[in-house]
Amino acid sequence: MTKKWMRRSLAMLGALTLTAGLWAAPAMAEEKTYTQPTLNPHVKSIIEVDGYQFIDLNSNGTLDPYEDWRLDADTRTADLVGQMTVREKIAQMQHPTYLPRADGKIPSYLNKWCNKEGIGMLLIRELNSVEAAAVSMNTIQEYAEGSRLGVPVLVSMDSVHGLSYVSGATVTGHNLALAATRDEDLVTRLAEIARDEHIAIGVRMTLSPEADIASEPRWGRVMETFGEDPDLVTKMVTAQVVAFQNGRDGLNTGAIVACMKHFPGAGPQMEGKDTSPIISSAETLQIHLKPYYAALEVNIASIMPYYSVPLELDMENSAIGSKATLQDLLRDEMGFEGIIQTDWGMIWAIQEGRGTMMGEEVSDEEAILIGITESRVDGIGGESIRLIDQMEELTNAGKIDEDILTAAATRIVKAKFELGVFENPYCDVEYAVQFVGNEEHQAVNLEAARKAMTLLKNDGILPLKQDEKQTILVCGPRAGDMDSLVGGWSSAQEGLTIADAVAAYAGENATVIYESDNVERIAELAKDADIIIVSVGEPSYQHDPPWGYDTLEITGSQQEILEAAKASGKPMVTVVTGGRPYILTWCDENTNAILEAYYPGSQGGIAIAETLFGLNNPTGKTPLQFPRDMDSVRNQEGDVSFDLENPLYDYGWGLSYGE
Numbered sequence: 035m036t037k038k039w040m041r042r043s044l045a046m047l048g049a050l051t052l053t054a055g056l057w058a059a060p061a062m063a064e065e066k067t068y069t070q071p072t073l074n075p076h077v078k079s080i081i082e083v084d085g086y087q088f089i090d091l092n093s094n095g096t097l098d099p100y101e102d103w104r105l106d107a108d109t110r111t112a113d114l115v116g117q118m119t120v121r122e123k124i125a126q127m128q129h130p131t132y133l134p135r136a137d138g139k140i141p142s143y144l145n146k147w148c149n150k151e152g153i154g155m156l157l158i159r160e161l162n163s164v165e166a167a168a169v170s171m172n173t174i175q176e177y178a179e180g181s182r183l184g185v186p187v188l189v190s191m192d193s194v195h196g197l198s199y200v201s202g203a204t205v206t207g208h209n210l211a212l213a214a215t216r217d218e219d220l221v222t223r224l225a226e227i228a229r230d231e232h233i234a235i236g237v238r239m240t241l242s243p244e245a246d247i248a249s250e251p252r253w254g255r256v257m258e259t260f261g262e263d264p265d266l267v268t269k270m271v272t273a274q275v276v277a278f279q280n281g282r283d284g285l286n287t288g289a290i291v292a293c294m295k296h297f298p299g300a301g302p303q304m305e306g307k308d309t310s311p312i313i314s315s316a317e318t319l320q321i322h323l324k325p326y327y328a329a330l331e332v333n334i335a336s337i338m339p340y341y342s343v344p345l346e347l348d349m350e351n352s353a354i355g356s357k358a359t360l361q362d363l364l365r366d367e368m369g370f371e372g373i374i375q376t377d378w379g380m381i382w383a384i385q386e387g388r389g390t391m392m393g394e395e396v397s398d399e400e401a402i403l404i405g406i407t408e409s410r411v412d413g414i415g416g417e418s419i420r421l422i423d424q425m426e427e428l429t430n431a432g433k434i435d436e437d438i439l440t441a442a443a444t445r446i447v448k449a450k451f452e453l454g455v456f457e458n459p460y461c462d463v464e465y466a467v468q469f470v471g472n473e474e475h476q477a478v479n480l481e482a483a484r485k486a487m488t489l490l491k492n493d494g495i496l497p498l499k500q501d502e503k504q505t506i507l508v509c510g511p512r513a514g515d516m517d518s519l520v521g522g523w524s525s526a527q528e529g530l531t532i533a534d535a536v537a538a539y540a541g542e543n544a545t546v547i548y549e550s551d552n553v554e555r556i557a558e559l560a561k562d563a564d565i566i567i568v569s570v571g572e573p574s575y576q577h578d579p580p581w582g583y584d585t586l587e588i589t590g591s592q593q594e595i596l597e598a599a600k601a602s603g604k605p606m607v608t609v610v611t612g613g614r615p616y617i618l619t620w621c622d623e624n625t626n627a628i629l630e631a632y633y634p635g636s637q638g639g640i641a642i643a644e645t646l647f648g649l650n651n652p653t654g655k656t657p658l659q660f661p662r663d664m665d666s667v668r669n670q671e672g673d674v675s676f677d678l679e680n681p682l683y684d685y686g687w688g689l690s691y692g693e
Contacts, residue, residue: 068104074458076172077179089457091184092117100456107451115443117183120436123443124425126154129190129375129415132174133159138166140173147419148177148187154446155188155239155413157378160525161200164235168466171236175459186459188291188450190239194258195635196224196479197231197470198524204231204475204636207486208521209244209270210613211632213260213657214688215485218273223478225277231470232290236461238453239291241338241375243274245325246296248658249318250672252306252586254579257521257613257633259301261657262675263685268325275329284333287454293375294329296340298322298347298359302673306583309341309386312353318673319346327368335449336373336413337364341383343391351404352387354380360409373445378416380405399428406434412442476637483634483641488654489689490618490628495565495605497648497691501541504564508533508548509556510595513569518611521633522576529636532569532609535643553594560602567646568599568625571612574633579614586617586667593620600624609642615660619682630656648691655688 073080073089081090083097091101099105100114115123130153132144147153156174161167171189178187197203206212206224215221225243232240244258247267260267271294276282278292285291299322304310314322326337339353339360347363348356354376364370377383384401388394396404402424405411414421428434450456489496498506512518513532520527530538533548540546547563549556560566570592573580581589588596599606606625610616613633621628629652631642644650659676660683661667670677676685 071103071454071457074460075179076176076460078184089184091179091456092182103457107448110451111444111448114183114185114447115440118443120429120439121422121426122152122183123436123439124422124429125152126185126443126446127412127414127439128153128417128419128422129155129157129413130419131157131159131378131416134161134166134170140170144174145177148174149180151419151422152178152181152183152185153187153419154185154443155190157190157192157241157415158237159192159199162525164200164202164467164470165463167200167235168461168463172460172463175236178459185447186450186455188239188446188455189237190241190291190293191232191237192241192523193228193232194242194244194523195521196228197235198520200235200470201525201527203471204228204479205520205524205527206479207483207635207638208257208613208633209260210257210657211486211634212482213266213270214488214632214654215482216266216655217485218269220482220485221270222273222277224482225274227475227478229278229280229290231475234461234466234469236459237290238455239293239336240278241293241295243271243278243292243294245271245294245329246299246301247322247325247675249301249675250303250306251615251658251661251667252583253301253303254308254575254577254583254614255300256615256658258523262659263657264321264324264675266657268328271325272328272332275334276332279333279335282332285335285449285452289453291335291373291449291453293336293338294326294334295338296377297326297337297353297364298339298344300340300342303342304672306672308577308583311343311345311390312340314344314346314673316346322673330368330370334372336375337370338375338377340377341379341386343387350388350391352383354411355384355387355401355404355409357408360411373412373449374410375413376405376411376415380411380414380417399424402428403433406438410438410442412445479635480637480640483637484644484650486632486634486654487641487645487650487652488630488656489652490630490660490683490687491622491625492627492689495607495626496646498565498646500539500647501543503543505545505547505562506536506540506565506567507556507559507563507599508536508546508567508569509550509599510569510592511551512571512573512611513567513609514548514550515573516636517574518571519634519638520574520636521613522574524574527636530639532639532642535639536567536646539643539647539649551591551595553598556595557598557601560599560604563602563604566599566602566604566606567609568596568606569609569611570596571610571616572614585664586614586661587664588616588620596620596624607646615658617661617663617682619662622682630654651691652688653690655686656683657685659683659685
């Protein structure tokens with residue numbers, strides 16, 4: 035053996051020894067420790083493994099991977115979905131609606147839905163108190179925990195402006211009002227408040243934000259949008275997504291699921307009629323998709339397609355039933371991996387789309403197959419629970435591939451693991467009562483309402499003087515109605531109406547009289563008034579505007595009130611509430627001042643009164659153009675922003691005191 039060979043052998047031996055030491059290192063490392071989460075089972079038992087506690091959700095006495103909170107969401111999801119039957123996977127896709135009874139009693143069918151069937155999601159509305167809301171959520175989760183696999187329900191709300199379906203919660207102005215503030219930080223704070231109030235009562239999904247661009251001013255849902263500027267809409271919607279989901283990296287234990295709507299942009303409804311075809315060109319489609327591309331960058335968890343047929347993408351099917359829209363565009367081109375949640379009524383929407391565009395009659399079975407096997411939606415909103423039976427039969431008959439159901443259930447269940455609800459889906463009722471709608475939250479709500487106030491005209495009459503010996507006549511049905519401040523998609527809320535707030539802020543020396551809609555009485559009272567405040571606008575609504583989608587004109591009955599007040603010759607202020615850009619040409623020509631308040635939320639009456647009396651200097655700017663007449667509305671292109679000819683008030687208009 036040569037010395038050179040010996041040196042080489044010793045070097046190799048040293049390297050092998052070092053390698054062996056490196057391989058041995060993991061065995062010598064300290065065992066990983068975990069922080070025990072708080073477990074709160076109401077039905078199932080706790081088991082202990084490795085010194086940690088876990089909930090035995092399937093009651094088999096052993097720790098399954100999906101019960102092990104130490105594992106990542108993907109691993110837990112794969113194990114749980116792997117244990118599900120076909121029927122249980124189908125049940126996870128169901129998202130029916132629950133309307134609580136007026137007497138507060140829980141109906142027996144809710145136990146069947148959540149326990150026997152094991153539905154995955156549940157939309158809840160019309161809760162008359164915070165306590166009732168929290169108690170209802172806990173009852174729902176107890177039913178779900180008692181199911182075979184103990185999978186919690188993902189409870190949602192159509193909460194498009196705060197926790198709006200809970201009386202006493204923080205119910206903010208609609209997005210159109212928030213858009214007038216131009217304040218992204220304020221929108222973020224309001225969304226964070228909404229998120230925390232949702233979590234406090236056990237609701238972990240909001241069917242918002244609304245990402246539509248209001249390029250068609252007649253559409254009834256303009257109130258839910260941030261106006262017609264694509265850049266402003268994108269900025270505000272992205273801020274809401276980040277706030278709702280507690281960051282930019284997807285869901286976590288401090289998040290709620292944000293469900294962005296209405297894909298692929300429902301603003302360009304043909305002639306403003308809701309659920310009519312969406313008109314666009316290839317170019318304008320990309321503009322209306324802009325908020326969605328931005329939301330994907332911050333990992334939006336869920337997206338909702340609309341009822342309408344998106345003509346640029348699919349000439350036959352509503353977006354809900356369109357493979358071109360949901361698979362080719364949203365999944366494949368845009369790369370969305372989250373939950374596709376239908377709008378409410380998948381079967382009807384698909385039948386309506388084919389019927390409108392093709393004149394076809396589509397059976398329920400055909401509509402189900404289109405939605406599940408072609409557009410491949412995940413969450414199915416608002417259908418009868420009997421859909422579980424129908425889908426199971428179709429799967430057993432080989433018409434629905436189980437892999438499709440597995441993929442949908444996987445997305446839904448994974449979101450629940452990321453939220454942390456398997457360990458504790460329950461809420462603290464006492465805490466919720468103290469937290470939801472608290473003074474600090476309402477102060478931010480009032481700040482937003484103040485900043486939304488948009489002064490369209492002022493000849494110097496505003497601000498009014500407080501504590502002046504004067505008679506103020508407040509008239510118009512909107513002035514005495516809280517719903518006209520809060521707007522649609524809400525339960526009843528307490529607060530000061532416009533008439534109440536004016537009376538409260540006018541001062542002791544003033545006399546404030548309110549008359550709703552008796553024109554003769556208004557004409558008589560106006561003779562003795564020093565100032566007349568006329569409140570006009572649309573009542574609260576959801577989809578279809580009470581005045582009709584084909585007009586933005588003030589109604590005849592409200593016009594009579596305006597003219598009766600004008601006939602007195604007294605100074606006159608018009609306060610406008612509502613969710614669309616109404617034609618205010620007569621008011622501009624015949625009244626001394628016009629204050630646009632939109633739907634300002636539960637604190638809106640106070641904000642209006644403070645603005646009228648100079649305690650709040652209005653800084654709001656119009657988030658869309660206000661038309662001068664209906665001819666200009668009919669002549670504009672519904673998919674194009676800023677194209678009204680000679681608008682009465684252009685985009686970005688708004689006065690302040692001193693201007």
